[in-house]
Each structure stands twice: as C-alpha cells, then as structure tokens.
Amino acid sequence: MSLTGLFKQKTVFSLEVFPPKKDSPTDAILPTLKRLQSLQPDFISVTLGAGGTDHCNGTVTIADLIQNQLNIPAVSHVPGLYQTKEQVLALLDRLDSINVKNILALRGDRIPGKTPVGDFSHANELVHFVHERRPDFSIASACYPNCHTEAADFVDDIGHLKEKVDAGADHLISQLFFDNQAFYDFKEKTEIAGINVPIEAGIMPCTNKNQIERITQISGVPIPKKFAAIMDRYQDSKEAMLDAGIAYAVDQIIDLVSQGVDGIHLYTMNKSKIAKRIWEETRSVFEASSQSATRPG
Numbered sequence: 001m002s003l004t005g006l007f008k009q010k011t012v013f014s015l016e017v018f019p020p021k022k023d024s025p026t027d028a029i030l031p032t033l034k035r036l037q038s039l040q041p042d043f044i045s046v047t048l049g050a051g052g053t054d055h056c057n058g059t060v061t062i063a064d065l066i067q068n069q070l071n072i073p074a075v076s077h078v079p080g081l082y083q084t085k086e087q088v089l090a091l092l093d094r095l096d097s098i099n100v101k102n103i104l105a106l107r108g109d110r111i112p113g114k115t116p117v118g119d120f121s122h123a124n125e126l127v128h129f130v131h132e133r134r135p136d137f138s139i140a141s142a143c144y145p146n147c148h149t150e151a152a153d154f155v156d157d158i159g160h161l162k163e164k165v166d167a168g169a170d171h172l173i174s175q176l177f178f179d180n181q182a183f184y185d186f187k188e189k190t191e192i193a194g195i196n197v198p199i200e201a202g203i204m205p206c207t208n209k210n211q212i213e214r215i216t217q218i219s220g221v222p223i224p225k226k227f228a229a230i231m232d233r234y235q236d237s238k239e240a241m242l243d244a245g246i247a248y249a250v251d252q253i254i255d256l257v258s259q260g261v262d263g264i265h266l267y268t269m270n271k272s273k274i275a276k277r278i279w280e281e282t283r284s285v286f287e288a289s290s291q292s293a294t295r296p297g
C-alpha cells in the first residue's frame with residue numbers, strides 16, 4: 001500500500017533517524033533501528049545532508065536496512081540544493097534497486113561556504129522534476145507551522161507550499177513545533193489555500209537545554225512560556241529534564257491525535273529509549289483514534 005493510502009485508514013505514526021557520523025560505521029545504527037522496530041512505526045525516514053553533512057551512502061544503506069531487514073517502509077530524504085539532475089536520478093535508481101519508492105523532497109540545509117549546484121533552487125522544482133521523470137515514486141515535502149525562517153510572511157510561505165503540492169507532493173511533514181495552537185492555525189491556513197494532502201505533525205522530544213537551544217536557533221521555532229518554565233526549573237537535573245521533555249512531547253501528541261491530526265512524525269534523534277517511552281505512553285490513543293476515525297475513502 002502507498003503511504004498516502006495509509007492516512008485514509010489510521011492516524012499514522014512515523015519516525016525519523018539520521019546516519020551515524022562519518023567516522024562511525026553505518027551499521028552502528030542497526031541496534032537502534034531494531035529497538036525502533038518494536039514501536040511498529042508506519043514508516044521510518046532517513047535524513048540526507050541535514051545540518052550540512054554529506055551522507056548519501058549512509059542514507060541509502062540505512063533505508064535498505066529499514067525496508068529490507070526490518071520490513072518497515074523506508075522514506076529517503078532527498079535534498080536538491082547541492083545535487084545535479086543526474087545525481088538525483090542516480091540516487092532514485094539506487095533507491096529503486098533496494099525497493100524504496102518513497103522520498104521526502106527538500107531544498108536542503110545550506111552549507112556555509114558551499115555554492116549550490118543550481119539545478120534545484122527550491123523544493124518545488126525538485127518535486128516537479130521527480131514527479132515528471134519518476135512518477136513511480138511517492139513524494140512528500142516539508143512544511144513549517146511557525147513559518148519558514150526565510151519566507152517574507154505566511155502568505156508567501158503557504159503560497160510556495162501550495163506550489164510543492166501542485167507539483168506532485170502527496171503528503172507533508174512538518175517542522176518541529178512546541179505550541180500546538182501554531183499547528184492548528186497553520187492547518188487552517190493550508191485548508192484556505194486549498195492544500196488537501198495529509199499533514200503529519202513533527203514532534204521532537206527535547207530532553208536537555210543545550211539541544212533545545214541549538215535546535216530553536218537553527219529552526220527559528222519559538223519556545224512557549226510553558227516549555228521555557230520547564231527548562232528553567234529542571235535544566236540542572238538530567239533525569240527531571242528527561243522526564244519533563246518526554247511528558248511535554250506526550251502531551252502534545254495526545255492533544256494532536258485527539259484533534260484528528262493525520263499523523264505524528266517523531267524526530268527520534270536516534271534515541272530509541274526516548275521514542276519507546278513516548279510510544280508506550282501514547283500507543284492507546286493512536287489505536288483508539290484509528291478505530292474511531294471516519295476517514296474519507
């Protein structure tokens with residue numbers, strides 16, 4: 001079944017992992033993946049080049065492990081900024097050869113000092129290209145409940161999001177956010193703009209202050225007062241920050257699922273124990289919501 005077909009049947013639960021650092025062997029991630037397998041995710045996506053790294057081989061190898069050893073659908077991220085059309089086609093061929101037909105098409109993080117190749121300046125161009133040249137692939141794209149940092153405003157950003165969907169993106173995965181109201185307001189804006197594809201909410205459990213500060217600095221995502229208070233109060237206790245960060249993510253997920261979100265995409269940061277705790281705390285709401293959901297056929 002295609003991933004988009006899944007959204008008609010259930011509240012989707014997906015995970016994201018990233019390749020190990022260049023000096024570690026790629027299969028060092030296998031124990032983590034095996035622990036994540038027990039969460040029975042609907043798919044696992046693998047980043048490529050996020051944060052300015054270059055791990056094309058690692059991404060393909062990990063997608064292969066997920067799809068063919070763990071029997072879980074894999075989604076490969078495909079950033080376009082530093083790839084030529086030929087390189088993208090070659091990557092799609094490699095993914096095809098391991099039976100991975102789902103990608104997340106992105107512009108990609110900018111790498112300081114590195115000049116973009118110029119074939120794909122924005123994600124909509126990559127979506128259009130893949131949709132035209134490889135219609136056998138299913139394409140997801142990224143979206144931003146707090147608005148993308150480079151967009152002039154929401155009107156501009158949602159307009160470009162619509163271009164990606166019109167070009168062939170059949171599912172969207174959101175940037176992390178800490179305030180569910182921002183996601184609900186964003187969802188309303190997408191509906192007004194006529195964006196009708198499933199939108200998964202990206203949730204990142206933040207369990208230490210340095211991690212949160214780094215991530216919000218990169219992504220420009222605001223920290224609500226409630227979460228700032230938790231960090232101030234518990235930052236000096238590793239255990240309390242871990243418990244509080246997990247509880248905050250669980251709270252976000254239960255609220256989103258109860259409001260009928262299409263799916264939750266958990267940014268695991270390769271921390272399987274945290275992902276497992278979140279799954280154990282929320283599994284029943286996914287199951288109950290998938291059973292009761294009246295979804296359009």
Ligand code: FAD
Pocket residue numbers: 046047048049050051052077078079104105106107108109110121122123124142143148149150151152156157158160161163164173174175176202
């Ligand atoms: P775009 O859709 O191109 O948007 C980028 C900016 O340009 C926005 O401000 C948008 O409004 C504007 N824009 C879009 N189209 C046009 C246009 N035609 N003309 C003018 N302006 C336009 N990065 C990686 O390198 N590797 C990864 O694996 C990775 N995984 C990610 C996973 C998720 C779920 C998310 C949310 C992000 C991920 N990123 C990754 C980061 C992503 O590459 C950055 O957020 C990047 O800055 C934007 O990517 P995009 O695909 O949304 O770009």
